[in-house]
Amino acid sequence: MDFSLTPEHKMTRQMVREFAKREVAPTIKEYDRTHKVNLDILPRMAELGLLGICIPTRYGGAGMDYICLGLVCEELERVDTSLRVVMSVHVGLNSLGLLQWGTEEQKQRWLVPQARGERYAAGAMSEPDAGSDVAAMRATARREGDVYVLNGEKMWISLATVAHNFLVFARTNPRADPPHRGISVFIVEREITGVATGDIHGKLGVRAGSTGWISLADVEVPVENRIGEEGEGFKVAMSCLDNGRYTVAAGATGLIRACLEASVKYARERRTFGQEIGQHQLIQQMIARMARDYEMAQLLYLRAGWLKNQGRRNTRETSLAKWFATEASFAAASDAVQIHGAYGYSDEYDVERYLRNAKGACIYEGSSQIHTLLQAQYALGYREDRPLRCELPGYEE
Numbered sequence: 001m002d003f004s005l006t007p008e009h010k011m012t013r014q015m016v017r018e019f020a021k022r023e024v025a026p027t028i029k030e031y032d033r034t035h036k037v038n039l040d041i042l043p044r045m046a047e048l049g050l051l052g053i054c055i056p057t058r059y060g061g062a063g064m065d066y067i068c069l070g071l072v073c074e075e076l077e078r079v080d081t082s083l084r085v086v087m088s089v090h091v092g093l094n095s096l097g098l099l100q101w102g103t104e105e106q107k108q109r110w111l112v113p114q115a116r117g118e119r120y121a122a123g124a125m126s127e128p129d130a131g132s133d134v135a136a137m138r139a140t141a142r143r144e145g146d147v148y149v150l151n152g153e154k155m156w157i158s159l160a161t162v163a164h165n166f167l168v169f170a171r172t173n174p175r176a177d178p179p180h181r182g183i184s185v186f187i188v189e190r191e192i193t194g195v196a197t198g199d200i201h202g203k204l205g206v207r208a209g210s211t212g213w214i215s216l217a218d219v220e221v222p223v224e225n226r227i228g229e230e231g232e233g234f235k236v237a238m239s240c241l242d243n244g245r246y247t248v249a250a251g252a253t254g255l256i257r258a259c260l261e262a263s264v265k266y267a268r269e270r271r272t273f274g275q276e277i278g279q280h281q282l283i284q285q286m287i288a289r290m291a292r293d294y295e296m297a298q299l300l301y302l303r304a305g306w307l308k309n310q311g312r313r314n315t316r317e318t319s320l321a322k323w324f325a326t327e328a329s330f331a332a333a334s335d336a337v338q339i340h341g342a343y344g345y346s347d348e349y350d351v352e353r354y355l356r357n358a359k360g361a362c363i364y365e366g367s368s369q370i371h372t373l374l375q376a377q378y379a380l381g382y383r384e385d386r387p388l389r390c391e392l393p394g395y396e397e
Contacts, residue, residue: 003299003302005067005071008064008065008068009067009068009071012053012064012068012071012072013071013072013074013075015048016048016050016071016072016075016076017075017078019044019048020075020076020078020079020080020083021079023041023044024038024041024076024079024080024083025079025080028079028080028208028353029347029350029353031082031207031208032207032208032347032353033207033347035201035203035207035208036208037082037162037208037209037210038208039162041083042086042117042120042162043117045083045086045117046116046117046118047117049061049062050062050072050087050117051086051087051090051091051114051115051116051117051120052091052095052114052115052116052117053068053069053072053087053091054066054068054069054091054096054395055091055095055096055099055111055115056099056393056396059099059107059108059111059112059115060111060112060113060114060115060116061115063396065305065308065309065395066246066305066308066309066395067302067305067306067309069087069091069246069247069250069305070246070247070249070250070301070302070304070305071250072087072250073087073088073247073248073250073251073254074250074251074253074254074257074298074301075254076251076254077250077251077252077253077254077255077258078254078255078257078258079258080208081205081206081209081251081255081357081360081361082206082207082208082209084247084248084250084251084254085158085159085206085209085251086120086158086159086209087247087251088158088244088247088248088251088365089121089122089123089158089159089163089244090114090120090121090122090159090163091243091247092240092243092244092245092246092247093122093123093167093240093241093243093244094114094121094122094123094165094166094167094240095111095114095115095121096240096243096392097123097167097185097227097236097239097240097243098110098111098114098167098187098227099111099392099393100236100239100390100391100392100393101185101227101228101232101236101239101390102227105224106187106224106227110165110187114165119164119165120159120162120163120164120165121159121163121164121165121166121167122157122158122159122160122162122163122165122166122167123157123166123167123240123244124154124157124166124167124168124169124188124214125137125154125169125237126154126155126156126157127139127152127153127154127155128153128155131156131367132366132367132369132370134169134180134183134234134237135178135179135180135183135234136179137152137169137170137171137183138152138171139151139152139153139154139168139169139170139171139216140152140170140171140172140174141170141171141172141184141186142172143172143223143230146222146223147220147221147222147223148170148172148184148186148220148221148222148223148225148226149218149219149220150168150170150186150188150194150216150218150219150220150221151216151217151218151219152170152216153213153214153215153216154166154168154213154214154216155200155213156200156211156213156364157197157211157212157213157214158209158210158211159209159210160197160198160199160210160211160212160213160214161197161198161199161210161212162210163190164189164190164191165187165188165189165190166187166188166189166190166214167185167186167187167227167240168185168186168187168188168214168216169183169184169185169233169236169237170183170184170185170186170216170233171183171184172184172230172231172233173230173231176231180234181231181234182231183231183233183234183237184226184228184229184230184231184232184233185226185227185228185232185233185236185237186221186225186226186227187221187225187227188216188219188221188225192219192220192221193219193220194216194217194218194219194220195214195215195216195219196214196215196217197212197213197214197215198212198213199211199212200212200213203360204356204359204360205353205356205357205358205359205360206356206357206360207356228389228390229389232389235388235389238315239388239392241365241366242314242315242318242392243392244365245318245319245321245322245365245366246301246304246305246308246314246318246321246322248322248325248326248361248364248365249297249300249301249304249318249321249322249324249325249326250301250305250325251361252297252322252325252326252328252329252358252361253294253297253298253301253325253329255329255332255333255354255357255358255361256290256293256294256297256325256328256329256332257294258350258354259290259329259332259333259335259336259351259354260287260290260291260294260332260336262336262340262349262350262351262354263286263287263290263335263336263339263340263351264278264287266339266340266343266349267283267287267339270341277339283339286335286336286338286339287335287339289331289332289335290332290335290336293324293328293331293332294332296324296328297321297324297325297328297329300317300320300321300324300325301321301325303317303321304317304318304321308392308394308395309394309395310394310395311391311392311393311394311395312394313385313387313391315385316374316375316378316385319366319371319374319375320371320375322365322366322371323368323371323372323375326358326361326362326368327362327368329354329358329361330355330358330359330361330362332354332358333351333354333355333357333358334355336351336354336355337351337352337355339351
């Protein structure tokens with residue numbers, strides 16, 4: 001086993017670390033306070049090649065591997081969760097979905113400009129009544145000749161008011177049994193008549209990110225916009241979630257590190273009863289847990305990234321990484337607030353933002369309860385992963 005990072009990995013990590021420290025950290029607190037998206041940062045991410053970091057160069061990407069994708073997400077969320085969310089939906093849910101399931105024509109038409117950062121992309125699965133239960137979605141896509149007519153509403157969509165291209169999942173066969181076999185997926189461009197979007201206000205966390213809704217009213221998309229075969233949408237959705245969950249796991253690992261670093265710094269500066277609070281054993285206990293969980297979370301997501309590089313199925317491993325890292329990041333953030341005391345309860349310090357942001361990741365991309373059940377089913381032998389018609393390509397050096 002070789003646990004070392006390659007020079008390319010280290011170079012990528014350092015580049016993103018410096019970018020986040022120099023261009024994101026100075027302003028994130030104000031964007032979070034005002035609930036505004038920093039739209040100027042997305043072109044910078046494109047210039048650095050981040051929006052196509054693991055997409056092959058022939059499709060406009062940087063051509064790096066999946067471990068680089070994980071490292072990018074870790075470093076971004078170390079400073080700002082909302083930018084990791086961009087990577088999750090633009091790269092994980094949408095672009096990698098196109099790489100896996102799209103035809104060559106579809107890749108040239110949509111994947112190339114997305115990988116270059118010329119157009120931003122998002123996934124659109126969740127609905128007001130369909131979150132964990134993806135098969136309960138009510139959005140419909142009715143075929144009429146050479147077009148599909150889409151109707152419905154999507155909710156909790158990251159980049160809803162920013163993205164140009166949406167990967168929209170809708171029901172093409174309302175009578176399918178089981179229901180998930182009646183779902184198909186389409187690329188829907190914002191410019192198409194009948195598409196409307198808006199932001200959701202009053203969120204607990206990720207306030208510097210766009211989270212909103214998409215309304216589809218008699219939206220006509222050509223048959224050529226369908227990704228995969230009709231009725232194959234559920235399989236596409238689950239494979240896209242594998243990629244999204246990987247980025248969430250890596251990002252949550254960065255959040256654990258942020259909590260650890262902030263807590264160590266404060267514990268060495270703050271003094272009570274005549275000594276640094278880091279000398280108190282219960283403070284040490286909380287910091288020790290963060291250090292332990294960071295190492296564990298990083299190993300879990302790096303293993304999933306390695307499997308992706310090999311072109312091997314990683315649904316179980318990615319689920320485990322996401323489940324552990326997100327729960328650990330919320331625990332780390334809670335402990336970080338406790339270590340900071342009253343100051344941790346105000347936005348004078350970053351740890352209160354870490355706590356608010358960490359909770360969302362325990363819900364989206366499969367809640368902790370869903371991942372608990374998945375891992376139990378794997379362990380009991382009730383669940384196994386069958387080959388897909390289209391597998392995610394491994395890393396091409």
